[in-house]
Amino acid sequence: MSFDSRCPHGGFKGLLDKSLARIGLSKSEQKKVNREEELVDLAVVIINEQGFAGLSLEKLTAKSCYSKGTIYNHFSSKEDCLSALCIRAISSILDLFKRALIFDGSSREKAVAVHYAYQLYARLQPTLFMAVLSSKAPGVREKTSIERMGVMDKFEFEINNFSDALFRNAVADGSLILAEHMSIETLSFSNWAMSFGTNVLATSAKEATAVNRLDPNTLLLQNINLLHDGMNWHPLSKDWDYQNTWRRVEREIFAEDIQSLSI
Amino acid sequence: MSFDSRCPHGGFKGLLDKSLARIGLSKSEQKKVNREEELVDLAVVIINEQGFAGLSLEKLTAKSCYSKGTIYNHFSSKEDCLSALCIRAISSILDLFKRALIFDGSSREKAVAVHYAYQLYARLQPTLFMAVLSSKAPGVREKTSIERMGVMDKFEFEINNFSDALFRNAVADGSLILAEHMSIETLSFSNWAMSFGTNVLATSAKEATAVNRLDPNTLLLQNINLLHDGMNWHPLSKDWDYQNTWRRVEREIFAEDIQSLSI
DNA sequence: ACCTGAACACCGTTCAAGT
DNA sequence: ACCTGAACACCGTTCAAGT
Numbered sequence: 001m002s003f004d005s006r007c008p009h010g011g012f013k014g015l016l017d018k019s020l021a022r023i024g025l026s027k028s029e030q031k032k033v034n035r036e037e038e039l040v041d042l043a044v045v046i047i048n049e050q051g052f053a054g055l056s057l058e059k060l061t062a063k064s065c066y067s068k069g070t071i072y073n074h075f076s077s078k079e080d081c082l083s084a085l086c087i088r089a090i091s092s093i094l095d096l097f098k099r100a101l102i103f104d105g106s107s108r109e110k111a112v113a114v115h116y117a118y119q120l121y122a123r124l125q126p127t128l129f130m131a132v133l134s135s136k137a138p139g140v141r142e143k144t145s146i147e148r149m150g151v152m153d154k155f156e157f158e159i160n161n162f163s164d165a166l167f168r169n170a171v172a173d174g175s176l177i178l179a180e181h182m183s184i185e186t187l188s189f190s191n192w193a194m195s196f197g198t199n200v201l202a203t204s205a206k207e208a209t210a211v212n213r214l215d216p217n218t219l220l221l222q223n224i225n226l227l228h229d230g231m232n233w234h235p236l237s238k239d240w241d242y243q244n245t246w247r248r249v250e251r252e253i254f255a256e257d258i259q260s261l262s263i
Numbered sequence: 264m265s266f267d268s269r270c271p272h273g274g275f276k277g278l279l280d281k282s283l284a285r286i287g288l289s290k291s292e293q294k295k296v297n298r299e300e301e302l303v304d305l306a307v308v309i310i311n312e313q314g315f316a317g318l319s320l321e322k323l324t325a326k327s328c329y330s331k332g333t334i335y336n337h338f339s340s341k342e343d344c345l346s347a348l349c350i351r352a353i354s355s356i357l358d359l360f361k362r363a364l365i366f367d368g369s370s371r372e373k374a375v376a377v378h379y380a381y382q383l384y385a386r387l388q389p390t391l392f393m394a395v396l397s398s399k400a401p402g403v404r405e406k407t408s409i410e411r412m413g414v415m416d417k418f419e420f421e422i423n424n425f426s427d428a429l430f431r432n433a434v435a436d437g438s439l440i441l442a443e444h445m446s447i448e449t450l451s452f453s454n455w456a457m458s459f460g461t462n463v464l465a466t467s468a469k470e471a472t473a474v475n476r477l478d479p480n481t482l483l484l485q486n487i488n489l490l491h492d493g494m495n496w497h498p499l500s501k502d503w504d505y506q507n508t509w510r511r512v513e514r515e516i517f518a519e520d521i522q523s524l525s526i
Numbered sequence: 527a528c529c530t531g532a533a534c535a536c537c538g539t540t541c542a543a544g545t
Numbered sequence: 546a547c548c549t550g551a552a553c554a555c556c557g558t559t560c561a562a563g564t
Contacts, residue, residue, distance in 0.1 A: 186485055
């Protein structure tokens with residue numbers, strides 16, 4: 001093993017320190033946050049090399065320049081480390097969501113842009129995306145520290161708020177009329193469930209016959225079109241070419257990200 | 264620890280042997296199948312007592328009357344054992360699905376009955392249901408034996424066929440008209456994705472704010488109503504009381520199963 | 527106040543010897 | 546042909562000693 005890759009300090013470190021200082025962290029707290037970033041990066045490398053089953057805090061210790069004690073100072077267990085990857089993923093997904101919002105279109109088109117962003121992340125960072133799924137498994141949740149669990153809940157709450165806002169805007173601009181017994185929360189949740197279910201099944205069951213037989217690129221769009229039509233969210237898919245919206249989102253918002261995929 | 268519970272042979276054993284013999288297994292193969300059933304039961308007990316994180320083949324060995332070698336003869340790893348629980352779950356779910364089909368109603372109502380069955384299983388056997396989720400995590404899949412992976416694929420294929428049949432029937436009886444660019448497979452997959460996504464998020468995020476704020480009982484029905492309305496599957500939810508269908512399914516098909524929940 | 531690595535317990539996995 | 550359990554490697558986790 002080459003030791004060159006160990007302890008890759010420096011680079012943007014000074015920059016990072018400053019931006020963290022701005023949000024009110026002490027020097028030692030900054031150091032800890034930076035180190036955790038570093039360790040999460042290393043964990044991703046190990047998973048890419050040896051699979052999720054190959055990740056252990058033992059190996060993470062060996063690959064880093066810290067001792068076991070320090071590693072356990074960050075992660076209370078291997079599963080806690082996995083949850084840290086999950087939080088990294090959710091946080092990045094939220095950033096992509098916010099970028100998707102600037103798409104110039106109807107509220108339903110904006111929702112399509114957000115779903116595009118979700119699926120894009122699954123393609124850009126398959127390992128981190130799968131970490132989200134892994135962290136939903138009870139065995140992982142059980143061993144995640146309560147502090148980190150709190151952070152996860154906080155991010156989940158933010159994602160929910162974000163999703164709710166999409167539907168509130170739709171109701172506000174008149175393109176969506178709330179049926180009886182339907183709340184913003186209900187629609188927002190169904191939207192999330194469909195997206196999550198589609199992406200997980202599409203990613204995890206790719207090899208199996210079930211998903212194989214479908215075109216993964218348009219799969220998510222078709223599913224959410226069905227759902228949004230069911231909500232009677234205008235314009236309906238029969239009156240608007242959302243396939244075209246999907247392509248426009250790709251071109252107008254996420255062109256560089258897509259480029260990095262083909263390199 | 265009491266040793267009374269160890270090696271609970273007997274009971275329906277003779278009966279089981281005979282039914283297995285009918286499908287063409289030798290005596291020793293029968294024995295192995297029976298033992299695996301027993302071990303899966305024991306694994307569920309351990310998980311119920313100590314959580315998913317508490318399961319190990321070490322403990323399974325201790326709780327059973329077999330040696331480590333024999334346990335590893337059944338399960339190539341702890342994760343392989345988890346996948347065995349997953350297969351047990353899928354197989355039971357398929358049985359419930361078949362029972363749901365006998366519900367007397369329109370093709371869309373039959374689909375509602377099938378979703379009812381899915382959600383019922385999640386309530387009847389939360390541990391086994393969560394095992395399905397666990398087995399979707401990459402770390403578990405990676406350590407599942409190829410033979411068991413094959414069995415899982417076979418069951419997934421059966422579930423798919425079952426779901427496809429629901430939609431084929433709907434097209435056949437004229438209540439569902441396939442839109443352009445929509446295939447039976449697409450609709451079937453979206454149906455599965457919605458159900459899976461809803462049940463997983465409802466089960467795993469129960470504590471979190473997101474799902475808390477919704478009524479879990481009607482959540483799944485609302486979500487699939489939106490989806491089926493989006494497919495334009497008649498009768499639409501505005502023209503038919505599917506809440507009532509849901510209650511009828513509960514009463515007419517699954518009354519005893521629900522009873523066992525409240526005991 | 528934080529870091530280290532030795533120490534130990536538990537688990538996973540194999541396999542030579544036994545029936 | 547199948548089962549056993551000793552043996553060992555790897556991992557998780559703790560904590561007294563060090564800086």
